[in-house]
Amino acid sequence: MANYEERIQDTYTGEIAIIKSNDWYIFNQKKENKLASWEKRGHRLHKQQTKEEGLEEANRLTNEALENIKNMKNILKYTLGIDDKINWESLKDYKKFKQFKFDLQPPDLNSYLLQAPRWSIFEYIFKSITIKRKAILEEKRKEHELAMERFNKNKERKIAEYELEKKQFEKLQEKHNKEVEDLKSRFEKNEPEAIEEYLDLVFSKSKYPDFITLSYDLLFDESRKTIIVNVELPDPDSLPKEVDYKYIASRDEFTTKVLKKKEFSELYEEVISQIAIRTVHEIFESVYTNSIDFVVLNGYVNSIDKKTGNDTIACIVSIQAEREYFNSLNLTKISAKECIKGLKGLIASEFINLAPVKPILNLNREDRRIIESEAVIDDIDSNNNLASMDWQKFETLVRDIFAKEFAGEGVDVKVTQASRDAGVDAIIFDPDPIKGGKFVIQAKRYNNIVGVSAVRDLFGTVMNEGAVKGILVTTSNFGKDSIEFAKDKPLTLISGAHLVHLFNKHGYNVNIKIKQK
The missing domain is CATH 3.40.1350.10 (Trna Endonuclease; Chain: A, domain 1)
Structure with missing residues (x-):
């Protein structure tokens, strides 16, 4: 057996080595050489792993960026395969209330009786032992009865609480379902407020890419059978511009390639135009009553004025569409921007510059309430x-x-x-x-x-x-x-x-x- 021996392990790979020597100096030299070798190999493996992970992440980010571009180009197409009408039944709540559960078990009589002394042969000789045993048994029976009474009261209380909770649940559920029915009835009677509430629901269910958030302000003009919609559109800075990612292993960092200015300007125009046409489409398709003949859409962008640094808001698109004509369009083949022009819409010369246009019809701030x-x-x-x-x-x-x-x-x-x-x-x-x-x-x-x-x-x-x-x-x-x-x-x-x-x-x-x- 060697005078000096030690078992060491590489923390990176888990490899084990036994270092042996009869000479202390040689033993230490072997150990240091082995640890240095492991450290060098670990650094190389880590660098390789980092590079592979970096390349993999760059590939993932690139695919995500390309998917974002694809989604922006298909904003209108996405909704054409969806029925935008509200399914009234889907708004109702038919969930069953939770089942009653009482996890406690009733007290076991035998567990109480087992606490009393057992019968013994000495009871033939000493009657007092029998009397004492029976007294204890009776005492344990009474303890069990009291425990059973407490158990039943506790269970009854839990049942009462459950029934009250269930009653409240069913009451709220019934109230909600009646509200849905009430909205449906008022909507089908063409009540202005109900039409606006209905379209709020339609827009809340309209799915856009995560980076696009829209807000709507609605007013129904019953006399003109016209719905006026103000839409807050995304500003250019809120949309992703990235198209490609590269990982530079020597610097352990990512580089990004973005759309050229002209390419992004064209993409932004496509996004704004498609949102405008899609919104009109969703209104006409979802409103199945004869209440709306015209849609007026004003698209606004909130942004920062680069010259002044102040908040600014500009209407960059305004269109009016008539139901019969709009429904005759083949939206699968149109150019959204050209479609807006065909609707005699007002649009900024370049959306990207947020040049304002005058809305065709303003949403009246007067509130019927x-x-x-x-x-x-x-x-x-x-x-x-x-x-x-x-x-x-x-x-x-x-x-x-x-x-x-x-x-x-x-x-x-x-x-x-x-x-x-x-x-x-x-x-x-x-x-x-x-x-x-x-x-x-x-x-x-x-x-x-x-x-x-x-x-x-x-x-x-x-x-x-x-x-x-x-x-x-x-x-x-x-x-x-x-x-x-x-x-x-x-x-x-x-x-x-x-x-x-x-x-x-x-x-x-x-x-x-x-x-x-």
Whole structure:
């Protein structure tokens, strides 16, 4: 046996070697040489593996880039094989409520009886032993009865909770299905609001590549049988330009090849044109009633003005299509841009430059939900407790204070109807082209803390309305979850204290006294 011996292992490949020698110097030299050899081989293998992985990743990225280009060129083609009509039944909820489960097992009598002493031969001699054993048995039976009673009560409580939960589930399910039926009925009766809601559903189900996000603003003009659609289109910088990736092993980095300026300009024109024609197609195909004869589409792009650095919005395409003529087109063979021209559409000379055109027909900002309401703010004094006043009066009061806040800026603040207001109690219209837009207000005359569900609902309303901001006003306060949810979102939360401050700012002395439970 050698004087010196050690088992070593290569951590990269797992190879094992036994180093032996009778001489300490030779032993160390052998070990160092072996470890150095392994390190050199490991570095070479790692470099080779990195190169292979890099080449594989470059190939994957290239395929993904080419797929992106292909998807952008087939935006219109994609929808032609799909029936855009809403399947009403698919909107309904027919899920079965979960089965009742109670995992606990009833107490076992034998397990209790086994805790009592067993019969023994001494019971023939000592009667007291028998008496004691039987007493313990009786005691264990009673313990089992009590345990069984607790078990049954627990199970009954769980069943009651389950039945209540099931009843609530079925009630919400029934409410949802009735809402679907109600929308279907109103849509087929050609009610304007229902037509707009229906088309919102159509567009929400319309699938585009992940990097394309569209938003729609709709108005149905019943007298003209015309739907006006404002579409927020993707700006050029949001679309991928990459067509090829290379991996440079010597620098361990990727290089990217992008479309030439002219190629990308042509692609962008194709994308915008196809989105416009596709949107018109989806409307005419999905609306199976006789309510719509014309579609007017205005395509807008929000971007940054490279000259000023300011936000800007430009209408770069506007078209009007008549149903009968549009349905006669063979959309599988058209050029989307030429089709727009054939529809006498207005288009920028080059979409890529975002040169604005005048919309054929503007979407009227007037909202059918808006109602006229008398000002109530001048009748308010310190004797009025905002937390206990009539809720409709409170909503009008909120409108009045915001009208004061925005006075002199050309801003309109309107109150909406109490029913079918989609969660909107007031609407602010700010005509400023940069900081303006549509703001929705919800007024909560609460005595309790406003939960996060109300803030979530407001955010959903902002998205559905295409608003730039949502404002939630309450006479009480907001919970921690509500404040956390509103962070980094276009939401403003105004608590009771802030509301009082707002009134004081404009010279009105009001108070809020929360009812204590």
